[in-house]
Amino acid sequence: MNFLSHYYFDRSNQDANVVMGTVLPDLIKNALKDANLYPQKNEFLFKGNPDEENLLTGWKRHLAVDLHFHSSAFFFEKTAILKQLIKPIVENTPIRPSFLAHIGLELLLDHLLIECNLIQVNQFYDHLIAIKKESLTDFLEHCGLKDQSVFFKFLDSFISSKYLLSYQKIDNISYALNRICMRLWPETLSEKQLQQLTFELVVFKEVLQKDFMVIFEEIEEKLKG
Structure with missing residues (x-):
């Protein structure tokens, strides 16, 4: 899931450290794609410091x-639908439609949470x-991340830009998907392909919005257990 979908499960939590922790793995991956941190394997390192315990x-x-x-069945079902919609768009490119469908689903879930007023994006940033x-x-030092300058530079930019607010518009999601693809493949989507992608995302949204809350309710129940 993407940032705002992760936030959904702790939207009522007033502890900023817990909220940061729920998105920290993805923030680190965005800033430092080669970083692999496993704090959950060394929980004793964080004991005795409430802030660090809550981040964990x-x-x-x-x-x-x-x-x-x-x-989840939801994930496999929805990505299969979206994959078929976008497959023709990326047919002559190195971009994998399964990858695009996976990320596209996650970003559209964020979009629907915003559109349905189920989360407050500015509140997320306040945390x-x-x-x-x-x-x-x-x-992060206890996690083994020694040089943190790149991460904090990314985090400052992530917070100041409030980029996630742009997910209110589906055409911005297409551009976000294109930027993600650019990190993995040298070829980018043309303006025409981006327009086609936006069209298919709108089509898929009509399908998704009928039952998208099912996955959030399902995960919420599992988290209680």
Whole structure:
């Protein structure tokens, strides 16, 4: 799941550290694609510091949500539908339609949460702003991330740009998908392909919005267990 979908499960949580923890794995991957951190394997390192313990709580929530989401019937069913819609668009490119469908589904779930007023994006950013840098620095150091300058530069930009607000428009989702593809493949989608992608995302949204809350309700139940 993407940032706002992860936030949905802790939208009522007033602890900024937990909220940061729920999106921290993806923030790190976006900033440092080769970083592989496993704080959940060394929980003793964070004991005794409430901020770090709560960051770890959020981190583990993130892992649990992704595990439930990626193994769900909903995920397989919806990505299969979207894959067939976008397959012709990327036919003569190195871009894998299955990859695009996977990320496209996640971004559209964020879009629908915003559109249906189920989360407050500015509130999400307020939590990230409220984090004490020294607590996050200590947490990352205990995770084994020594040079943190690149990460914090990315985080500052992520917060100041409030980029996730752009997911209110589906054409912005197409451009976001194109940028993600550019990290993996040298070839980008043309303007015509982007327009076609936006059209198919709109078509898929009509299907998705009928029952998209099912997956959130399903995961919420599993998190309680």
